[in-house]
Amino acid sequence: MIINENIYPPLVKFLDFNKYLYNIKKKFKKNLKNNPIKIIRLSPQISEHDIYFKMKKVKTFLKKKYKVKLYVFFKGRSIIYKYQGEKVLMLFYDKLKDICIIEKRPYMDYNKMFMIITPK
Numbered sequence: 001m002i003i004n005e006n007i008y009p010p011l012v013k014f015l016d017f018n019k020y021l022y023n024i025k026k027k028f029k030k031n032l033k034n035n036p037i038k039i040i041r042l043s044p045q046i047s048e049h050d051i052y053f054k055m056k057k058v059k060t061f062l063k064k065k066y067k068v069k070l071y072v073f074f075k076g077r078s079i080i081y082k083y084q085g086e087k088v089l090m091l092f093y094d095k096l097k098d099i100c101i102i103e104k105r106p107y108m109d110y111n112k113m114f115m116i117i118t119p120k
Helices: 017-034 048-063 076-080 082-096
Strands: 002-004 037-042 067-073 100-109 112-119
Touching: 037 048, 037 082, 048 067, 048 082, 048 112, 067 082, 076 082, 082 100, 082 112
Parallel strands: 037 067
Antiparallel strands: 067 112, 100 112
């Protein structure tokens, strides 16, 4: 690894690559702790009871000031009915809009539809 090419002879620093990777991972983990996010998985054909059950969990996360990433997982041919996934996510938000705001509107990524909500 060449530090400075402008001087003669060039200044070179040797380092332990494993230690370097360790420090990068340590910084990455520290950043994750600063921005906690919880993930909840839903399905497009979720029943009303299951929605209320997951809603309780999300309320506890929001009260603890976590961001929550909701996603609807589409299996097989259910990908045709994307509107059902968006409907589930928006229903979820409508029931929780007094304690949260949408950070990122529903969007598709391959076979999953995501939405991120944060506490007010």
